Every structure is written in structure tokens, then in C-alpha cells.
Amino acid sequence: MKRFSSIPRLPSAEEGLRAVVNHAPQAEAFAATWIERARPFLMQVYILRRRIATITVALLAGSLFVHVMFGVNGMVVYRQKRAEYQQLQKQIGTVQQENDRYTQQIQGLKSDQTAIEKEAREQLGYAKPGEYVYVSPAKASPPQNHSAKK
DSSP: OHHHHTSOOOOOHHHHHHHHHHHHHHHHHHHHHHHHHHHHHHHHHHHTHHHHHHHHHHHHHHHHHHHHHHSTTOHHHHHHHHHHHHHHHHHHHHHHHHHHHHHHHHHHHHHOHHHHHHHHHHHHOOOOTTOOOOOOTTTOOOOSSOGGGO
């Protein structure tokens, strides 16, 4: 039985209410002092509430503007991406025109004898009997297969 005597006994509900009633004037006095201390500050906040709200809205609008202009997907990045897109579209157009030209050249080489003859003359330096081939010194190159050296 001695082991249980060291456990503190919980007060009853009546004793708890009595303690609250006894300390109520002290709690009211403490609250009144804090209210009196905070009253001038709260009055200033109340008087300046419109200015505070205006400043808060202006700061929010400014931060939103900065985010929209310079954020991860802001206008600056958007304009850079748009310029890059337009440059790539021009490059695609140029490459498509070059591709079409090569396609026409291939079709001509497959079907047109004059195109085949023209390519043979230009690349291999062939000439018809009685024609002369003029080669500029800058473009002259030795034969590729070295058969002339043997």
C-alpha cells in the first residue's frame, strides 16, 4: 500500500472550479494590462488599415509582375523561345527547298539523258569530240585513283 501513496491525487471537479474562481481576478487584471499595452498599436493599425491594404496589394501586384516577366515561363523566356522557333522555321524552309532541289535532280538523273550527260561533263571532265574543257587552276586536282602515275 505504501507504493500507491506517492502518486499525487487528482483534484475533483469542484476543487478545479474553485481554483479557477479564486484566480479569475488575477487573470482579468493580466488581460486588462495587455489590452492597454496593445491598444495604441491596434488603434494605429486600425487608422492605417487602408494604407496597409494598399501597400499589400501593390507589393503583391509588383511580385506578380516580376514573376510574369522574368519567371520560369515569363515573357522574356517566351520571346526567346518564339525567336528560336521562327529561326528554326526558316531553317526548315531552306532545308526543304534544298531537299526538293535534290529530289528534282535525282529524278532528272534517273530519266533525262541530257541531265546525265551534263553531270558527267561537269564532274568527270568529259567532252564531246571537238569540244574543249577549261579547268581553272584553283579547281584542278590530281586524279583520285592514281592510275596516271603507273
